Amino acid sequence: MVTSVPILMDTRPSAPSTAPAAGKPTVRPPAVGASAVASPAALNLPAATTLIDIEQVDFFYGATQALADINLKIDDRKVTAFIGPSGCGKSTLLRCLNRMNDLIEGARVSRGTIRIRGVEIYQPDVDVIELRKRVGMVFQKSNPFPKSIYENITYGLRLQGRSDKSDLDAVVEKSLRGAALWDEVKDRLDTSGLGLSGGQQQRLCIARAIAVEPEVILMDEPCSALDPVATAKVEELIQTLRENYTIVIVTHNMQQAARCSDKTAFFYMGRLIEYADTRNIFTNPANPQTEAYVSGRFG
Amino acid sequence: MSESTATREPPAFAVSKKRLRLLGLTLDDAIKVFFGGNAFVSVIVLALITIFLFREGFGFFGQNRQNLRIYRQAGLEYVDFIRTQTDDHTALTRYLSDLRLRQLSFFLQEKKLSLADANAALAAFDDFADRFGTAIDPLRAMVSDLTEQATEIKTKFIVAGDKREERRQLTAEGKTADAAAVKIDEVNFTNELKPLLATLPTYRAVNRELEQKLKGVLDTAPPPPTPELAVRFDRFKDLVQIYVAGFPAVEKNLETWDYLKSVPVSQAFTAFVFGHEWLTASFWQDWYGVVPLFVGSLMVSLVALVIAVPFGVGAAIYVNQIATAAEQKFIKPCIEFISAIPSVVLGFFGIAVLGQALRLLSQQSWLSWVPGFPYSERLNILTAGCLLALLAVPTIFTLAEDALNNVPRAFKEASFALGASRLQTIVKIIVPASLSGIVSAVLLGLGRVIGETMVVLLCAGNRIAIPDFSAGLAVITQPVHTMTGIIAQEMGEVVRGGIHYRALFVVGLLLFLLSLLINYVAQGIVRRYRISIG
Amino acid sequence: MNIAAGGHIFQSQPNAARRWEHATFWLFRAATYLVLGCGLSVFATIVFKGTRALVKPEAPFINTTFFTDAPETLYVFTFEGKGYAQGDREHRAFIAAHPAAARVKAESYVYSAGGIFPCIVGTFLLVVGSMAIALTLGVCAAIYLNEYARDGAFIRFVRLAILNLAGVPSIVFGLFGFGMFVIGFKVFGVQFFGWNVSLAAGWFTLAFMVLPVVITASEESLKAVPMGFRAGSLALGATKWQTIRKNVLPYALPGILTSSILGIARVAGETAPIMFTAAYVVRDKLPWDVAKVSDFFFQGVMALPYHIYVVSSKIPQNEYTERVQYGTAFVFLLVVALIAATSILLRNKLRSRYQW
CATH class of the missing domain: 1.10.3720.10 (MetI-like)
Incomplete structure (x- = not known):
């Protein structure tokens, strides 16, 4: 089952020497500073490789077609934004990537393939549980469990049978730091996650997601329920996370897509209309529908 | 570079972990199957209830057919033809005593006679009534003789059956010698019935005599004192004429009676469903007719619903639409509390307090206009109905309140915006919109009431008879027995596997089917209602 | 519309419709509280009369034997001019003590003595x-x-x-x-x-x-x-x-x-x-x-x-x-x-x- 492609490694940004022991995916401490605020497009990064490869996907809810013939390649360690008006299928596609759609009755991918690092995730022998460990998700409405902050973060690890206290402590700190929440909550790790503010809750959910060390983080309109200040914090966090994770974010907010994504995909009526560098989408869209949408004429 | 590359080696995207499988199921699948199995228990239980009721009850119809066959073969049916004549005569006598009572009260109250004078004035009538009453004596004596004969034949038959069973058991145990020693007197119905049938000519003679006597008595009847009573007396004379005119039909019945005529299977069934008599452990003949029990259950439930529906629905409307928030908070738990009162406690309350209280109330003179008041039976339909109403109100209240709650707020607001008052909104918008919900609430209340056991067992009076509907509304002051009550009362005393035992299971089956029907209809109404709201 | 002097057109005015509404609401209210009253009266009767069975005038005020004993038959009889109501065991002890009492005819009520x-x-x-x-x-x-x-x-x-x-x-x-x-x-x-x-x-x-x-x-x-x-x-x-x-x-x-x-x-x-x-x-x-x-x-x-x-x-x-x-x-x-x-x-x- 070893599907690592040697070529991938060469093109990745190099890891700092602080990386922990080998054999586990690494989570580097966030590089606070330039990369967080600078526009990604402005950085001269090496050409990215494809991590998720979506080919000719059709998707149905019962008899209703939600996605038609989607072809999309999502780059490794980049932020990809899905934009489009309500009901265009962007969230549906996102939820296909960790098969959360399996939970919805009658929902199915009827055609096409989705490969993550070359592995077709809809083939029968794929274990959905393993898939979801590798592809984390943050939801529209922040959903911390009604447990302590500590328990929230360690939930996923305990599921995997990890219970060593010092190990868990380390992961909690690392994840909370990674989610830029550590300083705010380090003194009250045993208080309920429900006691945090909306923005903190959402960052807690992100911390919870990165604690299990996924490769991909799916974000389904993570800021739609947050106020502008909290939104800015989460966006800042996304900029930090992109160094270590591939992020796919669904958003209603075009400014958000413009601010924090490398590539943007525009969906309309279940079809992918345009997919390009974010800069191009917003400054020079090739498709008139895209232009109409990004300039605010509909949606 | 090479070292850092090595530390960063991405793990394989291995998402096809092998899980432990047992019978092709992973642990998670097995858990799912386990839970599914538990959910399936309810289906199994429902199926088992059906199966057991059928299993225990089904043999009833075969046994009842046998029961009816003996009734015919042993000549009981023959005797009962004649017995109807004596019974009818008794009914006529009762009519006469009613007439006497009316005349007496006329003499006492209108004519202001003393009791002795009044009785003296009625001497002629009493003589007449006495002659009318004694006219039946020869026939009654005859019926009595015949009854003895028929019972004897039936007993012989049953003894023979017991002996046969004994021999069968001995044979089964291998004691063939003992089995052969069991003496069985097989009943030859033809021979046994001969003396019975031979009484036909005597019967004819007795009948003629009775006819003559009655006619003679009628001709010498004293004239009644008032026109109103005269009408009643004429009615009596007509009834006697009809009664006498029925004699030839009885004779014909006796002549054509054939003990060999088979009892069809359907009769075993109709005798249960349409039978007007539930008579068990009788020396003469057991009857298993469900009608009196069914009517009893129905009457008690109807009375309960008539009381409970206005109160339950009214309270629901009040709490949901009119009451303040504080009142709501107080009333709802209170009504839930009422629903928690165990039915046996309510039944006890009925016996100890309510029955007596209602009877006292009925004897108040200012309430004598109420039909059926005053009455003397402490435990009757009314007592049981009142208590069942208290049981049904919480059910109806809760469900009706739910239905009212489900009416979209927008309906109400739209009505207010058009200048309707609260009452108008309730009557014209809220109640019609939730009507089907309310109707199904009432139906489920009916289901609750008709299946209730302890209250009716303790308070309905337990008289197994169809109430006398000719009394009009006063019928609700009569005692009845119910389907649930009869099971609870008699189940403990019956022989397992006997006909009586099976009859009780059939009554249970009937109750079960009735509850399913009520549920089905209520659900149907709710379903339709959901669609209409959209 | 008859507007009183100094009033305005939305002035609340008594009319038949409003009285009718009020009366109806009172009817609903009465029905509701009657139901509560019935429930309460059942409750109150049993609590009232039940308390009498369970409470006694002297300490510990609660008839504990009612909670700790098994049901017994109650014997009611008059002996030497005095009335007695005794449970089964007590009655037997009494007869043992007063043999003459055995000849006295006693009314017996099953389950009425002892406890539950x-x-x-x-x-x-x-x-x-x-x-x-x-x-x-x-x-x-x-x-x-x-x-x-x-x-x-x-x-x-x-x-x-x-x-x-x-x-x-x-x-x-x-x-x-x-x-x-x-x-x-x-x-x-x-x-x-x-x-x-x-x-x-x-x-x-x-x-x-x-x-x-x-x-x-x-x-x-x-x-x-x-x-x-x-x-x-x-x-x-x-x-x-x-x-x-x-x-x-x-x-x-x-x-x-x-x-x-x-x-x-x-x-x-x-x-x-x-x-x-x-x-x-x-x-x-x-x-x-x-x-x-x-x-x-x-x-x-x-x-x-x-x-x-x-x-x-x-x-x-x-x-x-x-x-x-x-x-x-x-x-x-x-x-x-x-x-x-x-x-x-x-x-x-x-x-x-x-x-x-």
């Missing part, structure tokens, strides 16, 4: 056992229905069965329990069940009767747990069962237990299902007085509701029997009311606490 201890024990055992069975089956079924099941013929069938089961009269459950558990059945010569009148038969009969209540209550509690908890957990790579066990059940459990308390009230209050399956009119031995452990499950018991039925229908109503009649009814009503009140209070508290 065996009934309390029996009811307790019946409730605990049947609720254990019902909760296990019901919660598991609810988990399946709410967490695993997808709409289909099977599920519709199961739901229909639950709905219909809820409407089946309790006496029919009694008949079923009698046929299935008490008598049992043979399949290919193998005897199944056939437990006679026993605790076990009563447990299963009551459990099946209350099953729909437990399933419905459990499902509602499970539904109240937000979907986000499940999605969040699954997205972290939890299996379905892990999600349910760690992130759904803990939050649904208080609700399940609270709502099921109403089920307990129902189980404790029903008489018809245990009449032929578990209840004895009278039994000298206490339930734990058995030769071997397995006998414990296959013995009949006395039960409060059945005892009320017996004492209210099988013995006359007079001043001597009133004590046991009202006393038993009072104790029983108190038990059931306490259970119900706990349930209602807990639920209201829970409602305000869990607002996800």
